Amino acid sequence: MDAMKEYEFKSVYDSTFIGRKHEEKWLRDHYFRTFRPPRPILVSGFAGIGKTTLIKQFLASTRLSSIPYWVDLERANDPQEIINHFLECLYVDIPRRDFIVVVDGSDFLSSEQIHDLIRKIYNVKATRGLIFIGRESRDIDGVEHLNLVNLDESEAGDLVAQLMDDESDNFSLTKVLGMTKGHPLAISLLAKLLKNGQPGNLESILSGHIYDFSKGIALSNTEIITNVRPRIISATDYLIQKLRKQPQSIYDLAPRKFEELLAELLTDMGWEVELTKATRDGGKDILAYLDTEVGKMLCLVEAKKYREDRKVGVDLVRSLYGTLYDHRASSAMLVTTSSFTSGAKEFQEKYEYQLSLRDYSDLVQWIQNYKSL
Numbered sequence: 001m002d003a004m005k006e007y008e009f010k011s012v013y014d015s016t017f018i019g020r021k022h023e024e025k026w027l028r029d030h031y032f033r034t035f036r037p038p039r040p041i042l043v044s045g046f047a048g049i050g051k052t053t054l055i056k057q058f059l060a061s062t063r064l065s066s067i068p069y070w071v072d073l074e075r076a077n078d079p080q081e082i083i084n085h086f087l088e089c090l091y092v093d094i095p096r097r098d099f100i101v102v103v104d105g106s107d108f109l110s111s112e113q114i115h116d117l118i119r120k121i122y123n124v125k126a127t128r129g130l131i132f133i134g135r136e137s138r139d140i141d142g143v144e145h146l147n148l149v150n151l152d153e154s155e156a157g158d159l160v161a162q163l164m165d166d167e168s169d170n171f172s173l174t175k176v177l178g179m180t181k182g183h184p185l186a187i188s189l190l191a192k193l194l195k196n197g198q199p200g201n202l203e204s205i206l207s208g209h210i211y212d213f214s215k216g217i218a219l220s221n222t223e224i225i226t227n228v229r230p231r232i233i234s235a236t237d238y239l240i241q242k243l244r245k246q247p248q249s250i251y252d253l254a255p256r257k258f259e260e261l262l263a264e265l266l267t268d269m270g271w272e273v274e275l276t277k278a279t280r281d282g283g284k285d286i287l288a289y290l291d292t293e294v295g296k297m298l299c300l301v302e303a304k305k306y307r308e309d310r311k312v313g314v315d316l317v318r319s320l321y322g323t324l325y326d327h328r329a330s331s332a333m334l335v336t337t338s339s340f341t342s343g344a345k346e347f348q349e350k351y352e353y354q355l356s357l358r359d360y361s362d363l364v365q366w367i368q369n370y371k372s373l
Helices: 002-007 021-032 051-061 079-092 111-122 153-163 170-180 184-196 201-206 221-228 237-245 247-252 255-269 314-327 342-350 360-369
Strands: 041-044 067-072 099-104 127-134 144-147 272-275 286-292 295-304 331-336 355-358
Touching: 002 067, 002 079, 021 051, 021 144, 041 051, 051 099, 051 127, 067 079, 079 111, 111 127, 153 170, 153 184, 170 184, 237 247, 237 255, 237 360, 247 360, 255 272, 255 286, 255 295, 255 360, 295 314, 314 331, 314 342, 314 355, 331 360, 342 355
Parallel strands: 041 127, 041 144, 067 099, 099 127, 295 331, 331 355
Antiparallel strands: 272 286, 286 295
16 A cells, blocks of 8 residues: 555544534435445535534544545645546555545536546545535535535634633623634634733734734734635636746736736735726735725735846835825735845835735745635
């Protein structure tokens, strides 16, 4: 079984796991109601809703004698290449025991690819099951569907109580429940902040300021937009897949196409974006909005598609700050395909809670992380 070792998953039972009793029962019924291999299933839901955690807990907590194999497509540059490699290993080193295959990141596969994978895996007699995990809820012939939603009030309350200090008052617990609306990852983030936050943060968080650009408190930019308001966008999947393999191709994009790419990446993170008309005034190529409990925040985004050797200077950053002030926006961000001069970085540091700078390396990271949470 050497060829399959890299895919073998060692499940560990988590005694602190809370919630999802109904979903766990659904999974157990699915796998124990028949001696024949059950139909493949798709577990879907928003980022951070607990899909992967649920499946890992199910594999660890049930009396399945099957070997679990985990195929992770989330971080793959070429998902189909990973699938092909797994199938090659499976056919070369066919398991002698029953096995279950989990494919994490099924959003990267078309329905045709999923059907082909099902056929090839179930062609092996020892197959006991096949589980797909993805954000997108879609109907696929022959595949049963389990969609995860936010925890109900009782389960969410149990999770909050477990994560918070024993000394936490009922008001704090109730406030966290109301702000997170039962989203498991959001609960974990806020509970951690309430336990470990610096003096002054507690009042701000409990008053509804999950993130305040002017004070620099609470959740980081990435945490709040990725985990609390996740969205699924697929308009430019092909381009982003290409850029994953060849990041340097970003320099071949037209300036307007670069703005559209940036708008898509921000949308995937959870922002509501609006591309402004192509003008020469600068400062607001993209308007990025974020809804919070305390109202809608606005981030002005300026995109600069420069050559690799042409750095963005302090004048542009200073001008962006002026635009931010004029429009009374919450923050502003300058994103470039190149990098920034030392003067530009020094200016940004003076206004770190209002201004942010993102360069080529940040763009590459955003592209790699697209649809990965």
